[in-house]
Amino acid sequence: MMLDRNLKILLVSSxxxxxxxxxxxxxxxxxxxxxxxxMGNDTRIVLPRYRGVGDFPTVTxxxxxxxxxxETCVVRESTIEAKLEEGGTKPVPVYFIDNYHYFDxxxxxxxxxxxxxxxxxxxxxxxxxxxxxxRPNVIHCNDWQSGLIPFLLKEKLxxxxxxxxxxTVFTIHNLMYQGNFPKDCLEYFNVGNEYFQPESxxxxxxxxxxxGGLVYADVINTVSKRYAQEIQTPEFxxxxxxxxxxxxxxxxxxxxxxxxxxxxxxxxxxIFRPYDSSSVQDKYENxxxxxxxxxxxxxxxxxxxxISRLVDQKGLDLIExxxxxxxxxxxxxxxxGSGDKYYEEKLARMRERYPHKMGLxxxxxxxxxxxxxxxxxxxxxxxxxxxCGLGQLISLRYGTIPVVRAxxxxxxxxxxxxxxxxxxxxxxxxxxxxxxxxxxxxxxxQVYNREPEKWRxxxxxxxxxxxxxxxxxxxxxxxxxxAISKHTKSFQIA
Ligand code: GLC
Numbered sequence: 001m002m003l004d005r006n007l008k009i010l011l012v013s014s015x016x017x018x019x020x021x022x023x024x025x026x027x028x029x030x031x032x033x034x035x036x037x038x039m040g041n042d043t044r045i046v047l048p049r050y051r052g053v054g055d056f057p058t059v060t061x062x063x064x065x066x067x068x069x070x071e072t073c074v075v076r077e078s079t080i081e082a083k084l085e086e087g088g089t090k091p092v093p094v095y096f097i098d099n100y101h102y103f104d105x106x107x108x109x110x111x112x113x114x115x116x117x118x119x120x121x122x123x124x125x126x127x128x129x130x131x132x133x134x135r136p137n138v139i140h141c142n143d144w145q146s147g148l149i150p151f152l153l154k155e156k157l158x159x160x161x162x163x164x165x166x167x168t169v170f171t172i173h174n175l176m177y178q179g180n181f182p183k184d185c186l187e188y189f190n191v192g193n194e195y196f197q198p199e200s201x202x203x204x205x206x207x208x209x210x211x212g213g214l215v216y217a218d219v220i221n222t223v224s225k226r227y228a229q230e231i232q233t234p235e236f237x238x239x240x241x242x243x244x245x246x247x248x249x250x251x252x253x254x255x256x257x258x259x260x261x262x263x264x265x266x267x268x269x270x271i272f273r274p275y276d277s278s279s280v281q282d283k284y285e286n287x288x289x290x291x292x293x294x295x296x297x298x299x300x301x302x303x304x305x306x307i308s309r310l311v312d313q314k315g316l317d318l319i320e321x322x323x324x325x326x327x328x329x330x331x332x333x334x335x336x337g338s339g340d341k342y343y344e345e346k347l348a349r350m351r352e353r354y355p356h357k358m359g360l361x362x363x364x365x366x367x368x369x370x371x372x373x374x375x376x377x378x379x380x381x382x383x384x385x386x387x388c389g390l391g392q393l394i395s396l397r398y399g400t401i402p403v404v405r406a407x408x409x410x411x412x413x414x415x416x417x418x419x420x421x422x423x424x425x426x427x428x429x430x431x432x433x434x435x436x437x438x439x440x441x442x443x444x445x446q447v448y449n450r451e452p453e454k455w456r457x458x459x460x461x462x463x464x465x466x467x468x469x470x471x472x473x474x475x476x477x478x479x480x481x482x483a484i485s486k487h488t489k490s491f492q493i494a
Contacts, residue, residue, distance in 0.1 A: 007480055009036060009043045010136040012125055014118070014145035015108060016047045016094065018080075019054075021364075022108055023309055024256070024390045025143060025173045028223070031259040034082035035469030036476065037092045044134065046125050048103045048117075049076060049096035056096060060131045064124050066116060067187045073124040074098040075132070083261050095132075097124045115181035118209065119188035122148040130162050138167045138480045144179030146170075147213035148189065151201065154216045156191065167487035169479060170213035172222040174387050175231050175238050176313065179209030204239060214243055218490070219483040221252045223388035224409035228253030236385055250486075252479055255412050256388040257469035258397065263373075265398050265463075270370040277463040280399055280456060283374065290375030293368070294334055294359030302331045302448050304441070305376030305400065307369050307391055310339030310347070315382035315405060320346060321434040322441075327354045329445065334359040334372055373398040378427075378444055382437050386410045392426070393467040399459040402426035403444050405437070413467065417458060419447065425462050 015021050017030035029045065036043040049056075056076040063070045076098055079091035097103075102117045111117065126149065129135065141149050150168040157163040183196055185207050196202045203211050214220060222228045230236035232245045244251055266276045272289030275282035284300065291298045304326075308314045319326075326333060335347055335358070344362050351360040361368055373379070379395035381404040388409030392402040396413075404410040406428040417424035429440040448455050 007036075007041045007138065007477065007484075008134070008136040009033070009041055009138055009140060009480065010125075010129065010134070011043065011045045011140045011142070012146040012149060013045070013047055013142045014121070016045055019078075019094070019096075020047060020050050020108060024388065027258070027390055028173070028256050029142060030080065031257070031262075032469060032473065032476065033092050034080065034259065035257065035473035037082035037090055038084050039473055039477065041477070044093040044095065044136075045080075046095040046097065046128065048121055049098040050108055051104045051106065053096060054078065059095070060128070062127055062131055064120055064127060065190055066120055066123075067190065071099055071101065071120055073120070073127065075124075075128050095128060097121055097128070099124075114179070115185040115207070115209075116188050118145045118179065119148065119185065122146060122152060123189070125149060126152055126157065126163070135162065136166055138169060138483055140476075140480070141168060141170045141213055141217065143171070143173050144177060144209040144213070147179060147209040147211070149212075150216035150218075151195075151212035152189065155195065156189070164491065165488070167219075167480070167483040168217045169219045169221055169483045170217035172210075172213075172220070172227075172231070172387065174313075175210070175222075175236070175240060176385075178203070178211075178238065178240075180204075180206040181209075183207055210240070211243070214240060214247070217250075217483075218487045219250050219252065219479060220244070220247060221254060221479060223253070224255045224412045225253035226411045227385075227387045227408040230385070230408060253412075254472050254475045254479065255409055255467075256390060256393070257467055257472040258390060258393045260397070260468040263394050263397050265374055268370055268374070270367045271374040272371065275374075275399075277399070277460045280459050280463070283377075283399060283459075286371065286375040287377070288375075290334065290371050291332065291359075293371065294361075295355075296332050296334075296359050297356055302378065302445060303376045304331060304333050304378045304380055304403075305372040305395075306333070306335045306337070306380045307372055308335075308337045308339075308381075310337045310343035312340075313384055313386070315384050315432070315437075316343050316346075318382045318432070318434040318437050319380070320350075322438050323350055325438055326441070327357050330449075331445065332357055332359065334376060336361045336365060336368055336372055338363050373400055376400045377448060378403050378441075380441070381405070381410060382432075383407060383410060384432060389413070396425060396462040396465050396467060399463045401444065401455075401458060401462060402428075403441055404428045405432065406430050417443075417447065419451075419454070422454060422457065425458070425465055 013029035
């Protein structure tokens with residue numbers, strides 16, 4: 001359903017592709033606003049200006065009070081281009097919150113003063129909209145770094161006319177990263193201890209930025225319906241299950257989309273040979289190119305790809321247990337990722353043991369990533385939990401069959417292949433168990449090796465699915481509308 005309202009939307013995120021990225025959040029924050037813009041809304045983005053982000057023109061500057069100190073915020077502006085259905089493009093404004101002391105450093109997160117850095121960010125964003133006189137209908141906050149914005153709007157700014165009538169949506173991309181800090185950090189917001197209690201920001205003896213979003217946003221959202229259910233249980237709730245159950249009426253799930261212009265095997269300049277669903281045989285050229293690039297023997301064996309942050313969440317321990325079996329099969333395994341030293345070293349040792357069967361690149365490499373999506377036959381995601389997952393969506397688009405654990409967004413997007421009915425778009429398994437993962441990979445290999453015609457149909461079917469932002473963007477607009485009407489009502493009651 002296409003809504004006919006032209007909303008003013010501000011998306012707040014600590015990372016936005018192509019400016020700053022550690023994970024999927026950046027991709028969503030960089031692509032959802034383009035889709036919303038193409039649907040006719042005035043959508044703008046704001047993020048911190050980290051080191052290495054361009055030297056964009058200054059729009060304004062102002063002081064921000066952090067405890068008893070004053071820090072200066074410089075706002076800079078750039079744009080990204082939204083492609084319009086009818087042809088042509090439209091710019092999406094991107095604002096950068098700049099402060100040398102807080103953001104001009106190596107690395108995005110994990111600094112000793114993250115609480116102060118993002119306290120500054122949240123307050124600067126709210127002051128910025130006033131200074132530039134952009135009064136959004138809805139502020140869409142994402143993950144803990146922007147979690148205190150709904151809190152500040154409700155508890156500190158409610159009497160300021162400019163901020164009245166601004167609704168908030170808080171999207172959880174990963175509940176595990178919560179932004180919990182010592183109680184003293186409350187002082188960065190210049191608010192009193194009355195907020196350090198369970199109904200407000202206190203969380204197991206700490207001040208929780210995540211809780212700011214979960215308690216105070218008009219509407220809570222996460223990146224798949226399944227994850228929205230899962231996080232209401234102790235296994236996935238990371239301590240927030242009670243609160244989320246209490247707010248379950250306000251808790252929604254919208255599966256992420258991907259940008260179909262950027263991820264298009266027909267036009268992708270990064271891959272070796274373009275193809276679409278009518279020329280899937282050209283995937284072979286991409287496979288051979290990938291094998292050459294990864295120093296693997298060039299031949300037609302099934303190639304399994306894995307692109308991931310290397311952290312516990314991603315199920316790498318299952319792969320470790322299954323590894324020797326995997327390497328005894330007639331296949332190649334190509335891995336791209338970075339993250340915990342523990343996994344980086346483990347993978348490096350695995351690769352040393354099987355240099356002719358495994359390719360490994362530790363680090364970020366956007367070009368190689370596309371070559372893996374295009375050149376692999378299967379894409380492995382055995383995640384312990386996965387709020388949405390983008391890798392499986394990009395894989396489908398490139399006709400690379402996902403093999404996934406059915407959790408979160410993986411459960412919502414991948415339907416297990418059924419050989420009898422020839423239905424499904426991938427292979428999936430439920431228990432978090434390396435044996436079950438292996439059985440599932442075996443099932444996929446059997447179809448690949450023994451039933452090439454069925455496999456080809458599976459590939460074509462995968463490529464013809466639609467996980468663009470068309471559907472999810474429209475769902476976001478409905479959610480924003482809901483937040484706005486809830487906000488208006490709560491205001492009338494108050
Ligand atoms: C986080 C989640 C991932 C999700 C992404 C974007 O990285 O771990 O599942 O796809 O955010 O929402």
